[in-house]
Amino acid sequence: MKISTHEAVMVEEVLDxxxxxxxxxxxxxxxxxxxxxxKILDKLSCNGSLVSFEKxxxxxxxxxxxxxxxxxxxxLNESFSNIRNYVKDNTINGVLLDLGISSTQLDDPKxxxxxxxxxxxxxxxxxxxxxSAKDWIxxxxxxxxxxxxxxxxxxxASRKIASKIVNHRQVNPIESTKVLSDIILSCVQxxxxxxxxxxxxxxxxxxxxxxxxxxxxxxxxxxxxxxCGGRLAVISFHSIEDRIVKRFFQGKDRLTSDVRFEYFKxxxxxxxxxxILSNPRSRSAILRVAEKAx
Numbered sequence: 001m002k003i004s005t006h007e008a009v010m011v012e013e014v015l016d017x018x019x020x021x022x023x024x025x026x027x028x029x030x031x032x033x034x035x036x037x038x039k040i041l042d043k044l045s046c047n048g049s050l051v052s053f054e055k056x057x058x059x060x061x062x063x064x065x066x067x068x069x070x071x072x073x074x075x076l077n078e079s080f081s082n083i084r085n086y087v088k089d090n091t092i093n094g095v096l097l098d099l100g101i102s103s104t105q106l107d108d109p110k111x112x113x114x115x116x117x118x119x120x121x122x123x124x125x126x127x128x129x130x131x132s133a134k135d136w137i138x139x140x141x142x143x144x145x146x147x148x149x150x151x152x153x154x155x156x157a158s159r160k161i162a163s164k165i166v167n168h169r170q171v172n173p174i175e176s177t178k179v180l181s182d183i184i185l186s187c188v189q190x191x192x193x194x195x196x197x198x199x200x201x202x203x204x205x206x207x208x209x210x211x212x213x214x215x216x217x218x219x220x221x222x223x224x225x226x227x228c229g230g231r232l233a234v235i236s237f238h239s240i241e242d243r244i245v246k247r248f249f250q251g252k253d254r255l256t257s258d259v260r261f262e263y264f265k266x267x268x269x270x271x272x273x274x275x276i277l278s279n280p281r282s283r284s285a286i287l288r289v290a291e292k293a294x
Contacts, residue, residue: 007035007278007281007282008032008035008039009098009235009275009279009281009282009285010269010271010287011035011036013271013287014036014039014096014235014287017264017269018040018094018233019040019044019094020094020231021048021093022043022044022045022047022048023047023048024044024048024049024093025050025051025092025093026040026044026048026049026050026092026093026094026095027087027094027095027096027222028050028051028052028053028098029052029080029083029095029096029097030054030080030097031053031054031060032054032098032102032104033059033062033102033104034063036098037052037067037073040096041067041070044072046072050073051075051087052073052074052075052076053075053076053078053083054076054077055077055126056105056125056126059104059105060075063075079214080214081213081214081217081221083218083221083222083225084221084224084225090224090226090227090228091225091227092225092226092230093227094230094231094232094233095225095230095233096235097222097232099215099235099237099241100241101113101125101205105125109177111123112132112133112177113205114177114201115178115181115195115197115201116195117177118176118177118178120175120176120177121133121174121175121176121177121179121180122134123204123205123209124208130208130210131208133205134174134175136207137169137174138169138174138175142162142165142166145158145162145165146162148204148207149161149162149200149204152202153199153200153206154239154240155200160187160188161184161187161188161200164186165183168183177201180201181197181201184196184197202238206240211241212240212244215241215245216244216248216253216255219234219244219245219248220248220255227292228292229291230292231264231289231290231291231292232289232291232292233288234288234289235287236286236288237284238284242288245288246288248261249261249263259292259293260292261291261293262291263288263289263291264289267288268288269286269287269288270287271283271285
């Protein structure tokens, strides 16, 4: 079986824009395979610190022992939306959010994130809790499925796909990624290189993991944790996430925070042509970095 590896996206751009104080305190909200965390630690002095969060138990347990032994580093198996439970307000110099899922998660058929290989229809980042994609797809109303595919996946064929899903499950439950992918393929014509199931799978994953709500919560929380001049860096991979981040930096759609942010340098940064060539999955990434104004 092919061993999947995950390449952290825009590492140099993150370091250049986020880590401005060698003895500062930083948070990596999405540890994943540890790519960004390792590089941040490399740039910190012996007096700096990094706290990383990882919701995925498997990724948490897979973290290298060398990294865990670093006295400057702490790794928590926790959702990033709960960071204020672990970190004091006004103490952090920089917060990093690398949204989406890692290649390691995506390429593991047992996780059910991808239509590329057949596997159980799960899609939970933390598969010890919450409703799986299988349970949701077999119990949700037609309207709920339509709305999810349209609002989170921007899928134009959402009504047709939802109808096919409901009709299929009345005969046999939908339990695998292949069955769901085949249903979607029967509704959507392939017009580009992008697989017709891409938008629907993304929408279901985002719904199951409550991704947009958790994003809004962590953005709000970060504004309290950051010290004066502290920086918030967010890498998003599609327009819905990026829109939430952009509006947050503009002072819109806040939950409780009224903290003002100002963009640091450019309003957004895209990966270089060389990075896209070596890591095609980085092509849709957008990095936004803003400072907490005082």
